[in-house]
Amino acid sequence: xxxxxxxxxxxxxxxxxxxxxxxxxxxxxxxxxxxxxxxxxxxxxxxxxxxxxxxxxxxxxxxxxxxxxxxxxxxxxxxxxxxxxxxxxxxxxxxxxxxxxxxxxxxxxxxxxxxxxxxxxxxxxxxxxxxxxxxxxxxxxxxxxxxxxxxxxxxxxxxxxxxxxxxxxxxxxxxxxxxxxxxxxxxxxxxxxxxxxxxxxxxxxxxxxxxxxxxxxxxxxxxxxxxxxxxxxxxxxxxxxxxxxxxxxxxxxxxxxxxxxxxxxxxxxxxxxxxxxxxxxxxxxxxxxxxxxxxxxxxxxxxxxxxxxxxxxxxxxxxxxxxxxxxxxxxxxxxxxxxxxxxxxxxxxxxxxxxxxxxxxxxxxxxxxxxxxxxxxxxxxxxxxxxxxxxxxxxxxxxxxxxxxxxxxxxxxxxxxxxxxxxxxxxxxxxxxxxxxxxxxxxxxxxxxxxxxxxxxxxxxxxxxxxxxxxxxxxxxxxxxxxxxxxxxxxxxxxxxxxxxxxxxxxxxxxxxxxxxxxxxxxxxxxxxxxxxxxxxxxxxxxxxxxxx
Amino acid sequence: xxxxxxxxxxxxxxxxxxxxxxxxxxxxxxxxxxxxxxxxxxxxxxxxxxxxxxxxxxxxxxxxxxxxxxxxxxxxxxxxxxxxxxxxxxxxxxxxxxxxxxxxxxxxxxxxxxxxxxxxxxxxxxxxxxxxxxxxxxxxxxxxxxxxxxxxxxxxxxxxxxxxxxxxxxxxxxxxxxxxxxxxxxxxxxxxxxxxxxxxxxxxxxxxxxxxxxxxxxxxxxxxxxxxxxxxxxxxxxxxx
Numbered sequence: 001x002x003x004x005x006x007x008x009x010x011x012x013x014x015x016x017x018x019x020x021x022x023x024x025x026x027x028x029x030x031x032x033x034x035x036x037x038x039x040x041x042x043x044x045x046x047x048x049x050x051x052x053x054x055x056x057x058x059x060x061x062x063x064x065x066x067x068x069x070x071x072x073x074x075x076x077x078x079x080x081x082x083x084x085x086x087x088x089x090x091x092x093x094x095x096x097x098x099x100x101x102x103x104x105x106x107x108x109x110x111x112x113x114x115x116x117x118x119x120x121x122x123x124x125x126x127x128x129x130x131x132x133x134x135x136x137x138x139x140x141x142x143x144x145x146x147x148x149x150x151x152x153x154x155x156x157x158x159x160x161x162x163x164x165x166x167x168x169x170x171x172x173x174x175x176x177x178x179x180x181x182x183x184x185x186x187x188x189x190x191x192x193x194x195x196x197x198x199x200x201x202x203x204x205x206x207x208x209x210x211x212x213x214x215x216x217x218x219x220x221x222x223x224x225x226x227x228x229x230x231x232x233x234x235x236x237x238x239x240x241x242x243x244x245x246x247x248x249x250x251x252x253x254x255x256x257x258x259x260x261x262x263x264x265x266x267x268x269x270x271x272x273x274x275x276x277x278x279x280x281x282x283x284x285x286x287x288x289x290x291x292x293x294x295x296x297x298x299x300x301x302x303x304x305x306x307x308x309x310x311x312x313x314x315x316x317x318x319x320x321x322x323x324x325x326x327x328x329x330x331x332x333x334x335x336x337x338x339x340x341x342x343x344x345x346x347x348x349x350x351x352x353x354x355x356x357x358x359x360x361x362x363x364x365x366x367x368x369x370x371x372x373x374x375x376x377x378x379x380x381x382x383x384x385x386x387x388x389x390x391x392x393x394x395x396x397x398x399x400x401x402x403x404x405x406x407x408x409x410x411x412x413x414x415x416x417x418x419x420x421x422x423x424x425x426x427x428x429x430x431x432x433x434x435x436x437x438x439x440x441x442x443x444x445x446x447x448x449x450x451x452x453x454x455x456x457x458x459x460x461x462x463x464x465x466x467x468x469x470x471x472x473x474x475x476x477x478x479x480x481x482x483x484x485x486x487x488x489x490x491x492x493x494x495x496x497x498x499x500x501x502x503x504x505x506x507x508x509x510x511x512x513x514x515x516x517x518x519x520x521x522x523x524x525x526x527x528x529x530x531x532x533x534x535x536x537x538x539x540x541x542x543x544x545x546x547x548x549x
Numbered sequence: 550x551x552x553x554x555x556x557x558x559x560x561x562x563x564x565x566x567x568x569x570x571x572x573x574x575x576x577x578x579x580x581x582x583x584x585x586x587x588x589x590x591x592x593x594x595x596x597x598x599x600x601x602x603x604x605x606x607x608x609x610x611x612x613x614x615x616x617x618x619x620x621x622x623x624x625x626x627x628x629x630x631x632x633x634x635x636x637x638x639x640x641x642x643x644x645x646x647x648x649x650x651x652x653x654x655x656x657x658x659x660x661x662x663x664x665x666x667x668x669x670x671x672x673x674x675x676x677x678x679x680x681x682x683x684x685x686x687x688x689x690x691x692x693x694x695x696x697x698x699x700x701x702x703x704x705x706x707x708x709x710x711x712x713x714x715x716x717x718x719x720x721x722x723x724x725x726x727x728x729x730x731x732x733x734x735x736x737x738x739x740x741x742x743x744x745x746x747x748x749x750x751x752x753x754x755x756x757x758x759x760x761x762x763x764x765x766x767x768x769x770x771x772x773x774x775x776x777x778x779x780x781x782x783x784x785x786x787x788x789x790x
Contacts, residue, residue: 216588223588240578253591256581266588268622281576347590347622348657354593399598407575418574442651444591445644447577 026537028054029203030062030105031119033185033531035484035504038124038195038318040325042094045123046484048506049079049086049105050183050533058109061218061478062086063295067102069137069305071209071298074101078222078295078478085183085506088479098127100137104204104299108223111215111297116206118299119146119539122199124192126318128325133310133318138198140304146201148531148541155184155530157544164519164526165549167497171516174530178510181540184532188502188517191525191545192321194314201539204299212262213295221268222477224292227261228280231287236261239280239288242416246275246472248344249414249455250351254281254446270477272342277464278471283418290471317524324498324522331496332489342477352443353409353451356435357381357398362428371423374431381438382452391420395450398438408437408450413461415470422463423454432457488518497521523548579647590624594651597641601715606723607636607703609665613643616663618653631663633672635725636703638686640672655684673698679737687730691777693784698738699773700728729776745770748779755788762786 031050039045049062064077074096079088090103104120122145126133139145159172174186213225228237241263243253255263267274278290310318360378368374375384381396383403393410394403410417417423437451464470486504490497499520507513507530519526529543599608609632616631618640630643640653640661653661655674662671672686675698691697708722730738731751741747745763748770749756762782763770770776783789 214588240581255586256583258583264586264588266590268590281574281578283574347624348593348654349621350593350654350656352591352593354595354654406577409575416576440596442592442594442596442644442649444587445579445581445585445646447579447596447647447649448575449577 026050026052026119026533026539027117028052029117029119030055030107031183031201031533031539032064032103032105032121033187034103034121034123035187035501036123036189037199038126038192038321039092040322041092041096041125041127041129042329043092043325044484045090045092045103046504047088047090047103047105047121048185048504049081049088051081051085051107053084055107055110056081057217058107059218060220061222062088062105062107063297064088064090064103064105065296066090066092067104067298067300069100069102069300069303071300073294073296073298076294076296076476078218078476080220080478080481087481087506089482089484092125094128096125096127098130098133098136099125100139100198100305101125102202102204102300102303104202104206106206106297107218108213108295109215109217110206111208111213113215116297118204118206119201120204120299122202124195124199126322128322130322133315135307135309136194136198137305138308140306144202144303145199146203146539148201148539149534150540150542154180155532155540155542157528157530157542159528159544159546161546163547163549166519166521166523167493168519168548169516170502170519170526170546172514172528174507174513174515174528176507176510176513176530176532180534181509181532182535184507184509184530185504186507186513186515186528186530187504188515188526188528190321190500190520190522190548191527192314192317194310194318196527202303205302206297206299209298210293210296212260212293214264216264216266218266220478221266221270222475223295224265224267224276224475225295226263226278226290226292228257228263229261229289231289234289237280237288239282241290242279242281244277244415245270245344246277246413246415246461247342247459248346249411249453250346250348251344251414252352252416252443254444267344267475267477268347270342270344271480272477274342274344274475274477276473276475277415277461278473279416279469281416282469288469292473292475320522321500324496324500327496328498341480344477351435351453353435353437353441353448353453354439356451356453357438358434358436360434360436362431362434365428368428371426374426374428374434378428379434379436382436386424391424393420393423393452395436395452396438397440397450399440404440404449406449408452409441409448411451411453412463413456413459414453415461415464426454426456430456430458486517488520502526519548577647581646585646587626590620590622592618592626592642592651593654593657594642595654597639597650597652599641599650602723603634603636605714607634608632608641609635609701609725610663614663614665616661618642618661619659620657621659622657631661633663633686633701635701636723638702640686655686658686660689661686675732675738677734677737681737687732690773691780693780694733694789695780695784696732697741697777697780698730698732700730702726702728729773743770743772743776745779748783752783752788755783758786758788759783762788 033048035046060081066075079086104118154177156175241255243265257263280288375382383394385392395408432455435453441448497520502517527543532540613630617627619625658674660673671689673689687698706722706724710720
């Protein structure tokens, strides 16, 4: 009896193990769908991320990241979630070497979650300058690749023909049965046999290697973290860190670092690439270093790799893809350029120092040669004193009808300035406007004895160059919504059309979805793929392969 | 004598350094600590010095109480020390870190609330009245299709000369008064008294039903609580729609 029980237990345990290993269930993980299984370096990888309702409490900003086999961060992106999903892209660097890479997603507030998992993707990247690719890395344990269910559901993909020639138009329909799926993505792509066989969904167990970034719930904005240290000793510093945003003169934030010198900021509703200015609140001789930590969670720590030879057919397909990309870039340029634009509405709806008591536009007056003249002629209530080449400012305190005994907060283009010499030589023709605040203002726990804010016409902040302890950094914030255009750009047969992807759309959970696209000059097998998540949380995939002659 | 001179020099030197640093920065930080790091955003305002009149007559409640402020951008700040300045219609907060008082930037406030004698008082900032811009704090007693709001205000009253607690002879007294209003976005503020007759005048079409409700529940409208209760029952019976 006891022997039978042991055998029974062993069988049950073995079955449980097998089920766990091959499981393809989505619980509360983000699931990432990519429009391709391989990229050529310099490409843009477009993704859609399913965000289950159970994690909506963790904010609406999904962080994407492209990671190398060794867990190095290659590229990131932050995209905003709609109702149940987020869409965006990751730029694959032009110089990225050939290899297997991983793209996955997470929400910052999940950072401290135990056993955090994400269903991401493995993709191959082929360097576009590679002459021949003979070997490629593969996952040692293929069971890490999740196997979506392929049967039991009735998604039907139909096309008007089974064989096509290049540049033909493909027409068809995808029929999704009702009440079975919560998320459906359909795509059409040329097949690269090697990447198709060796990539797919992976269940990443995420690890927080930075540990200093707080699990802050990001809603419509992103967290910026970093650390400040003494430049000479390298020891963490505890100086108050001020953050200004170039182009948004009415915004300021501060952070009092802990003993490890770590600071964090939240940029609300920041879209695009922010040009931020960080500086310690100090005027001494000590020099500081400020570094920003990328928002990052590694997911490939548990994976091991082998190298395998690429057979001649696979190598030919890869070579053709690389050549195709070369021609595509040559004729049509890159599909998406790095976007330098930035937008961040002021979260307070007013400058952080409140509405000014005086708003002076020097262009409305005669030209004045320096700031002393400007303050004398235009700035009532500002005292400018120049003694022994040392300039001091004092602002009239309206509430008490006398001048403050301390310097006001001085800003140039919204950036706090602690040296009055910056103002000395400003001509009125260089200034867009000057704001004066003649009360003692409060911003969080900081107090300002009046505010003198000068907005220059030149917003490049060139005056910051070579200034010690002021750090100008570009920080990617939430991506602007962009949609990839898979349509042919060619006019006539004289121009080559080397597209490998033809569409990538999210479908309604049920109904008939007609599609139509024009093939390119690329020959081979084309896959129309439908990937979905069922209501029971199962990953599902079905596809139709058609030949392009 | 020499050592005295040295010490004096050191003291002056330190004082000079402190003065220089304070002048150069233009930002007073006081005893900052990690509690100052609010990632959601910071409170904005203006440093405020209370007059003795304000301290004795204008602030409500009588002492600093714990409360919370909700800003128009959705940010909520809790565990603040608050008092309402009924004369100037301003919210005053006490910054424990810097030990100073400040007027919370009124334009940013959506509402604030504080505990007062075992009940929570919630004030909202009214920004629109009859399609006209306005900017005033009103206590919100009841909120549904129609809100019951209270305007607290203090007016000067001439009285016979008397000597106040500071030994100053005065001929003016300050009196706190409350006006009650029913508010809808469409009709704006409509003044009302805490009487059933006021309700009949405001809702003449439901006069019978209101009377029935009052009788059925054995109610007598003569204070805030009874008015709130009647409005609640009217809402339940669809009389406020």
